[in-house]
Amino acid sequence: MEHQKINMESLWSDDEVPVSPTGQYFNSSALSISVLSVLESEIPIDDSPTFVLLNDLFLPINPRFSSIMVKDNNGVKQWKKVDVKLQDHVNVPTFPEGKSPEFYDACLNDYLSKIALDLFPPGRPLWNIHIIKYPTSNAAGSLIFKLHHALGDGFSLMGALLSCLKRCDNPALPLTFPNFQMKTDLNEEKGSVCKSLTNAFSTVVNSASDFGWSLLKSSFLQDDQTPIRSGVEGVELLPMNVITMSFSLDQIKEIKVNLGVTINDVLTGVIFLGTRLYMDATSKESKNGVSTALVLLNTRNIGGYTSVAEMVDASAVEKQWGNQFGFLHVSVPELNGKECSNPNQFVYNAQKIIRKKRDSAAVFLTGKLLETVRRFRGPEATAQYIRSTLKNSSMTISNMIGPLERMSLANHPIKGFYFMVVGVPQSLTITMVSYMKVVRIAVGMEKGLMDPQKYKSCIESAFDMIYKAAPSI
Incomplete structure (x- = not known):
């Protein structure tokens, strides 16, 4: 079964859509808060399908992934659709070859610290991905999504990312989550x-x-x-x-x-x-x-x-x-x-x-x-x-x-994942x-x-x- 594509274009009938108040707060002169989501692969990462997956699965999830934040004539921030140059959003860092997993643990930590401090370039949608092709103590390779918090909160962003993944045991079935009920x-x-x-x-x-x-x-x-x-x-x-x-x-x-x-x-x-x-x-x-x-x-x-x-x-x-x-x-x-x-x-x-x-x-x-x-x-x-x-x-x-079942991305089983809020x-x-x-x-x-x-x-x-x-x- 192919991944389900969520078509949300009809929700944005105009060229520009107002940014929510919270979205404006999180991308302002006082605050710039983002989320780093780290997916740990069980096998070495083959990044050849990256651009196809981003174009076919990730971008269609929500128009915000293809939009930038601009101000209208009244100074009010709006989401404005743009053409996305995927190559500008994909990063594959190079570390020294042939080192131990512990060495690459330190490299990954330093890299997370670096991208946490990096600002998104103006004129580009507020997301990037980083592909780490080196084995750490926890994984054969790591995929890092950096998503600006102005795009949505953890609930929204997790839904966006997980919609790109499949169940390892049966790709035809959806990922499921523990059920919970709110009691008062x-x-x-x-x-x-x-x-x-x-x-x-x-x-x-x-x-x-x-x-x-x-x-x-x-x-x-x-x-x-x-x-x-x-x-x-x-x-x-x-x-x-x-x-x-x-x-x-x-x-x-x-x-x-x-x-x-x-x-x-x-x-x-x-x-x-x-x-x-x-x-x-x-x-x-x-x-x-x-x-x-x-x-x-x-x-x-x-x-x-x-x-x-x-x-x-x-x-x-x-x-x-x-x-x-x-x-x-x-x-x-x-x-x-x-x-x-x-x-x-x-x-x-x-x-x-x-x-x-x-x-x-x-x-x-x-x-x-x-x-x-x-x-x-x-x-x-x-x-x-x-x-x-x-x-x-x-x-x-x-x-x-998170999901109950083991998940995979482009046939890469995901051993574990975590997220971190940065810019706080x-x-x-x-x-x-x-x-x-x-x-x-x-x-x-x-x-x-x-x-x-x-x-x-x-x-x-x-x-x-x-x-x-x-x-x-």
Whole structure:
């Protein structure tokens, strides 16, 4: 079966289409944020079909991949269709020949840091691909997509990329994803009038508190300078290290069942505990410094997705495509004797904080604030506010759900994949994606500030501590 081509040209009847507000924020004088998606091939890469695949599969997914961002006579940014010169978007770097996989690990890391800092040339669509033909410790070759965040969020961009891939076991069948359903405490407690009134009052109070704190964090209150936050102005312009680690989804589910929490609660608790362990190992004085994580949320009005076709369905493009997310300010719990003796407390703390903030209207109110700022002061001022929000916090955490089946691209089986958000004015960025019952955590960190291997060891130790403690509950 051939790949399904998603024809979206009919959605763009005019030559120019307005850029969404979030798209304008992410490609402004204050911010330029992109996503690096890395596909790891099990076999050496044959790049001969590259241009055919890009022309026949990638470009038709969405007109934005064949468009540039321009300003109209009123200064409003628009997407304008252009002729794409594919050779300008394909890069095949050359490294020294005949070296060890560990040598090419370092080459790949340096290359990721380099392209993270590279700006997209004006007059070209906002994407590039990079083909690494050298074997690393994880793969026989790597394919890197760099996609500007103005094109869409992780949900949109993952749908775009995965629509170019097939299932290894049966190419005629679509890639599928774990099904998930959103539940709310309000539905569970619907039968109790008293509880409903109590919840309503609690929501109002929490919304006011969370929104007020978020406003202060975005405007005035900065996190402490710690081993995970340098506080340097322009940190997004500094070199970075990227490391990854893998965890068994089955083991994560064991913790989830034993503790009665969600998979996201487990992963967030592991990251929080591992981060505090790293801070403790690096500097006793600042191990419990004020540190805030921005946890990204998908705000689409959907219950989930089960296939790639649903992610990029042209008939539902307004619901599916673009940047549709919010963020929660979550304080990283402190590390003390109680948490060391009971590491599961970090999971419970993560669950409690995130559930409380999810149940408030802070995300909605923040969205309204951004829209108000944009309306009266313009998108550049709004982008500056978002930049301040990021800069004043210590880290960003985002996650995606990946396919259950092994996938392939042009008959190249994909051993693993991960993504990294770059251009963010923070010293630490963490992303997570599931694939074939494995959760891959990728960490981008300011080079020279953090020790990559020490941080990785601390995250792995945190997972082991929580996994071993969970059965006792």
